[in-house]
Amino acid sequence: MVTNVPFVDLKAQFRSLRDEIVPRVNAVMEDGSFILGPDVKRFEENFAAYVGVAHCVGVESGTAALQIAMEALGIGAGDEVIVPANTYIASAIAVSATGARPVLVDIDENYLIDPSLLEGALTPSTKAIMPVHLYGQVVPMDAIAEFAKKHGLYVIEDACQAHGARWNGRRAGSFGDVAAFSFYPGKNLGAYGDGGAIVTGDAALAERIALLRDFGQRKKYEHLVKAGNCRLDSLQAAVLDVKLTHLDDWNAARRRHAVAYDARLREIGIVPPKRLSDQGHVYHLYVIEVERRDAVIQALRERGIATGIHYPIPIHLQPAYADLQLGRGAFARTERAADRILSLPMFPELTEEQIELVGDALASSQAFAIA
Ligand SMILES: Cc1ncc(COP(=O)(O)O)c(C=O)c1O
Numbered sequence: 132m133v134t135n136v137p138f139v140d141l142k143a144q145f146r147s148l149r150d151e152i153v154p155r156v157n158a159v160m161e162d163g164s165f166i167l168g169p170d171v172k173r174f175e176e177n178f179a180a181y182v183g184v185a186h187c188v189g190v191e192s193g194t195a196a197l198q199i200a201m202e203a204l205g206i207g208a209g210d211e212v213i214v215p216a217n218t219y220i221a222s223a224i225a226v227s228a229t230g231a232r233p234v235l236v237d238i239d240e241n242y243l244i245d246p247s248l249l250e251g252a253l254t255p256s257t258k259a260i261m262p263v264h265l266y267g268q269v270v271p272m273d274a275i276a277e278f279a280k281k282h283g284l285y286v287i288e289d290a291c292q293a294h295g296a297r298w299n300g301r302r303a304g305s306f307g308d309v310a311a312f313s314f315y316p317g318k319n320l321g322a323y324g325d326g327g328a329i330v331t332g333d334a335a336l337a338e339r340i341a342l343l344r345d346f347g348q349r350k351k352y353e354h355l356v357k358a359g360n361c362r363l364d365s366l367q368a369a370v371l372d373v374k375l376t377h378l379d380d381w382n383a384a385r386r387r388h389a390v391a392y393d394a395r396l397r398e399i400g401i402v403p404p405k406r407l408s409d410q411g412h413v414y415h416l417y418v419i420e421v422e423r424r425d426a427v428i429q430a431l432r433e434r435g436i437a438t439g440i441h442y443p444i445p446i447h448l449q450p451a452y453a454d455l456q457l458g459r460g461a462f463a464r465t466e467r468a469a470d471r472i473l474s475l476p477m478f479p480e481l482t483e484e485q486i487e488l489v490g491d492a493l494a495s496s497q498a499f500a501i502a
Contacts, residue, residue: 135435136476136485139317143480148373155369165365167345174368175328177375178312181295182304184330186337189363190344193291193313196327197225199361200309201259203339204285206231210258212287215244216445216465218263221313222289223446231258235447235455237462240405242266242418242472245464246274259285264293264303266441267319267385267415268406272298272306287311291327294320295382297411304330309340314371319385319415320378322367381479385414388481392417395490416441420471427473430496436489439474 145152159170171189179187190196206212208230214222216235223233236252239245244262260279262270279286286307290296293303294312304310314326329340342349347356389412393403396419404418418441421427428438445465447457459466475489 132432133435134437135488136437136481137478138437138439138474138476139478140480141316141321144478147480148377151373152370155373156366159365159369167362168365170365170372171363171368174363174372174375177372178328179330181375181378182302182310182330184305184310184332186331186334188329188337188340188344189368190327190329191361191363192325193289193311193315193327194221194225194228195344195361196291196311196313196329197222197261197287197289198228199340199343200287200311200329200331201225201229201231203336203343204259204287204308206258206285209256211254211256212258213244213249213252213260213284214446215261215263215265216447216462217242217442217468218265218289218446219291219442220446220449220451221291222261222263223452225311226261232256233446233455235457235462237464238468239464241268241407242405242468243268243270244275246271246278249274249278253282257282257284259287261287261289262307263289263291264296266404266418267293267296267413269293269296269298269303269306269409269411271407276306285309291315292318292415293413294318294415295378296413298409305332308333309336314367319382319413320371320374323370324364324367326363326367326371328363382413384479384481385477386410386412388477388479388486389414389417391483391486392475392489395486396493399490399494401493414477416474417477418472418474420468421473422471424471424473427493427496431489431492434488434492436492437476440469440472441474443469445469 175187210231211234212226214233217238226233236248288307288310290303290310291313296303309331312328314322343358344361347354347358
C-alpha cells in the first residue's frame with residue numbers, strides 16, 4: 132500500500148541535510164577519532180549551551196542517560212524513585228536497572244505526572260522524583276521543585292521527548308539536579324543510531340557521570356570506580372552537532388503543524404490535544420483521543436496514513452512489571468488514556484496537503500469522540 136503520510140519522515144530530513152552532514156561524517160572518518168574525540172566534546176558544549184546548563188555528558192542512549200544520572204546521585208538498591216505511570220517503559224526500566232524501585236503515580240489532564248498525588252507516593256525510601264516531559268511538553272516544574280525541596284529529594288528530568296521545549300522561558304533539562312535526553316532517530320533531535328546525553332549544572336556530578344560512562348577512568352587505564360562503557364560515539368556526535376543548529380526551526384515547524392491540526396480537528400468535531408497554555412510545547416508527538424480507536428486507525432491506514440499509540444499498555448500492566456502487583460484500576464487516568472490515545476503523523480517536513488489528508492481521513496472515519 133502507498134504511504135501518503137508516514138508517521139515520521141527521516142528520509143526527507145536527511146535529503147535536506149545531506150550537504151551539511153556528509154562532510155562532517157567524512158571528517159570524523161578521515162580523522163579516525165571515533166571514540167570520545169573532538170566531535171563529542173564540541174557537541175557536548177553546544178548542547179549544554181543550548182539547554183542553558185553548564186555541563187553535558189554524551190552517552191549511548193536515553194535509557195543509559197537516566198540510569199547513569201541516578202547512579203551518579205547514589206541511587207540504588209533499597210531506594211525508591213517516583214515516576215509517572217504514563218511514560219515510555221524506559222523511565223521505569225532505568226530506575227530498576229540501578230537496583231531501585233519505580234513508584235508509579237497517575238497523570239493529570241495534560242498526560243503529565245499529577246503533582247497532587249506526589250505526597251501519597253512518598254515513603255521513607257523515596258530518594259528522587261522523575262518528571263517526564265512527555266510528548267514534548269515540560270511538566271510544570273514549580274510544584275515538582277517545591278515537593279522535592281520539602282522532602283529532600285533529587286529531581287531527575289526525563290527530557291527524552293522534549294528537546295528545546297520551554298516552561299516559564301527556560302528549557303527542558305535546566306530545572307532538575309540532572310536531566311536525561313535521548314537521541315533515538317525519531318526524536319526532535321535524533322542521531323543516525325542510538326545516542327543520549329546527561330545535562331547538569333553541578334560540576335562534581337558531571338565529573339562522576341563522565342566516569343560512569345567510560346569504565347570509571349579519568350586517565351587511560353586508571354579506573355576509579357567500577358563502570359562499563361556507555362559512550363556516545365563521534366559519528367553520532369558529528370551528526371547531532373549539525374542537527375542542533377536546525378532544532379529551533381524544526382520545533383517551530385512542529386508548532387505550526389499543531390496549529391493547523393487543531394483547526395482542522397475542531398472543524399470536524401474532534402477535540403484537539405489537551406495541553407498547558409504555555410507555548411513551550413515542541414510536539415514530539417501530537418496525541419488526540421478517539422472512541423473506537425481500531426476503526427480510526429484502520430480508516431487512516433486505508434488512506435496510506437500511519438499512526439502510533441504512545442503507549443498502549445501502561446507500565447503497571449506490563450508483564451515485566453508484574454512484581455509491582457498493581458492490576459487494572461490502579462491508575463484510572465493513565466488506563467483511560469492508554470485505551471483512547473492516538474498519535475497523528477508529526478514531523479517538521481509534514482506538508483499542508485498531508486495535514487489535509489489526515490483531517491479528511493479522520494472526518495470520513497466517523498469513529499471519533501464528538502466534543
Ligand atoms: C520518555 C522517554 N524516556 C526514555 C527513553 C529512552 O531513550 P532511548 O530509547 O534513547 O534509550 C525514551 C525514548 O525512547 C523516552 O521516550
